[in-house]
Amino acid sequence: MSTPPHEEDDFAPSSTPGYKPGGVKNVDELAQLDAEDESLARWKASLGIVPGAAAAVASGPKVTILSLELASPSMPADKTLSMELANPAEMESMKKNPVHIKEGVLYNVRIKFKVNHSIISGVKYIQVVKRSGIKVDKMEQMLGSYGPTPTGEPHVKNFPEEESPSGLLARSGTYNVRSRVVDDDGEIYAGT
Structure with a gap:
């Protein structure tokens, strides 16, 4: 599924002036x-x-995003919301059945991914939140640089704690959250 051209600007990662990734x-x-x-x-x-x-033989994607999770200290550990991104059936189910989050809840986003081959550098997670088509929040977090692990163990990255919107205006509406994993070279590894 491609992103409409006018939404590409929302997912443009920040850059440092003068920095040019190596070949x-x-x-x-x-x-x-x-x-x-x-x-x-x-x-x-x-x-x-x-x-x-x-x-390593360079076949398949460099990076596989395994899951995206929302964890909250106010929820029991077994109630962590996990989206298995490698499972197309679960992704379709998530699109049909939106997630409901209480207002004012503290939560962490956690991403689990595996580096299949090659070295990845300057990888960022970008999340854009929109309400009624208007961008209300953008989170950009550095995942870092990784090489493939010989054992195939996935990497897990926890992001800083955030708070879900609260108040009268926050209650009346639906939020659309889209995310993307991109590296220094602009290569997109995953997008939802």
Whole structure:
């Protein structure tokens, strides 16, 4: 499903003036860069970049977004709202059956994702909230840079606590929330 052109501006990630992402390099090329820098070597190793390691076969998406969750301290732990984004049937069900959230509730957004191959850098989660077609909130959070994990373990990122809208005006209406995961190069990994 594509986003209408006028909504693309809502999902434009913020950028730092003068910053230009580097060119795409494979794992072996990255391992050889600045090989004498010990701290950089440790950081590369944490991303799975080691000299002589064969690069993973680049098939399928670089990143798979597994789930998006809303967790609240006012809800029992077993009542955390989880949307399994890898399950198309569940996504269709979520579109037909909107989620109801009480006003003034504190909640955290949590995203679970897996890096399949390659190195991803500067990955951001962008969430736009609209009411009656008018943007009322935009959240942009940095996920970071990751390499594929040999065990295939997913990464989990918890975002700072937010409060759902409250008051008379907040009660009368429906909010439409859309989100996107994008990297420094503008590559979109997921969007809802």
